[in-house]
Amino acid sequence: MDKGPSINYIDLRISELPPVFLNIPEVIDGFTTTSIILSDLLYEIFGKPMERSEINGSFTSIKSDLNYLKIIQIICYILNDKWFRDYFKSNMNKIDALKHFLFTDLAEYSKINKAERFVYDGEGREELSRLLFKSLTLIPEGETEAEAKDRLASIDSIERKRVIELSKQSQKRVKELQEALTRKEAEEAASKMTRE
């Protein structure tokens, strides 16, 4: 795993995000401004713009994807930074990982997080930074791999939602099972020819 900049470095960059990046995207010649910004960025970094199929497959309409599009815009702003540009110059193979993050992971996170949370909330900024690092297999400066993993697990919003749902299911099951155990313990077991 490669070393990345510190989390504070990214945090500072996000806190300086020009408000325009949270604006509602427009449609120009059939393309959203988000996909134009992203395509330009990918072209500059990897020498290849986004393919039409990727654009069509990722964003259906501004109305339905507004929050997701705003988050993509934030990421475009973060990546348009000297550190990342230098990094990608010698790590061109990271394009697939980055695209997976943009088109799969962020689509999921956008369902439970407002884009503004990733800018105006300290923990939201840290979560977005760490998710980006994880997708590129980068470890924040000053941390070990285990520390980075632990910290992300503790603030990961999808993980948190998952734990809450599991806990709800668990409480219901506890009741059912305790009743069954009490009832069945009073009954006889089944015959077997050895003992433990």
Next chain:
Amino acid sequence: MDSIPDFIKIRTPLFKPEWLATLQRMRENVDAPRWNIEIGDRLNQNDIEIIKQFESKLFNERAGFSDYPPDSILKWIDAKRNDVLYFKKALFNIDLKRDFENIRFMSREDLTNRLEEIVPDNADLSRLIVNSTSGTTGHSIKAPSHPITQGCYDPLIQYCLKRNGVDERYDYKKIAAVQLCFQNATIVYNAVHSYLDGAGFAKINLNPKDWRAPDSAKNFIKDLSPIFLSGDPISFMEMMKQGIDYKPKAFLSSALQLSGELRRELETKYNCPVIDLYSLNETGPIAFSLPDDPEYFQILPTDIYVEIVDDAGRRLPEGEYGEITVTGGRNPYFPALRYKTGDTGAIFYNHKFDGKTPLLKLLDSRKPVIFLTNSGNRINSIDISRILRKYPIYRHQVIQNKDKNLIMNLDAKNISLYEDEIIKEMRALFNNDIDITISDNFITKNSKITAYIVE
């Protein structure tokens, strides 16, 4: 006689009229013990088909494994990701093809405190069976089980017997086995097993107070002529002491470690193979001693994966001793995922013996411990476990000093509420002639707590 009484039909749904004679041969025998419970196999036809499939794999698909789980086990784990809460949590961010060793361990504590996370979400609880474990390792736990899980013991036992040269056909005209116990109190019953075409089985207690006359146990066993005798080493010692001379085709010893000395004595006196079965209530049989070298146990079922880990949870290489850890099995209520057994052993993947499954060498596990009353009567540690498991005790350690008095180290919430009752029951077990002190000053050896110590 073609009408089957309801109390039998409920417990043995596939019972056939011609099996009644088998039951009567046991229950109405002039030398029969005092039966104290009715038990059947609870199997239906669909269960029998599932057990047959299990048997076929057990005998014909013994592929074995090495230091990473085979695809069959990985598929089994993966299939449970979505309906076992424990698996959902433990497998988060785990790529099974690569990260098996990063999966956290399942422990007895999980079974005690988080059973609802281990029992699959969609499991039909109507067929749940609850077995309390004997607690020979210091914890008594309630292990959930299923009639199919229990039913699979029959083919597993048959596999061990066949590997030891005992290849028998079973039907309702035969008594498959008599299980011997030697305890102050235990369940005593007779049954027929549908999977063995109605062959009989009796569980008896050699404690003289269970029998009408001094020779009853001896005569009863002789009259039934079971194919094999099962039990623990303490019951086999008692069998010899009582002069029971029936010669079975094999002995199947389980629950406690069988010493080489007792094995040789049984082999010589009864002229038959003696098989040691390493089996846990939670997982069922794990391994059996090899006829050619009983120091080695061969992994018995083909649906489990066994690994050895050190105190830090690292997988140990072949031949190094550590904790035996099991994944897989056939208990629908207890899918074991790196379940730490509490027993110590080493694994050997490459060996010269038949069958490709690996071998285990067990170390200091399941040692039988016999306590004595002041007047010299022997007390099986299982009787102590039987008393302790009635109380909410998390861990126990019972030490008998040279002066015969007992120190009971108990780890439990609000022990003061039960202390008097425990002492009363324990004193009664020891003929009211010893002193008992309750403490929580556990003695540890190599960071392990031994449940029973006789100094």
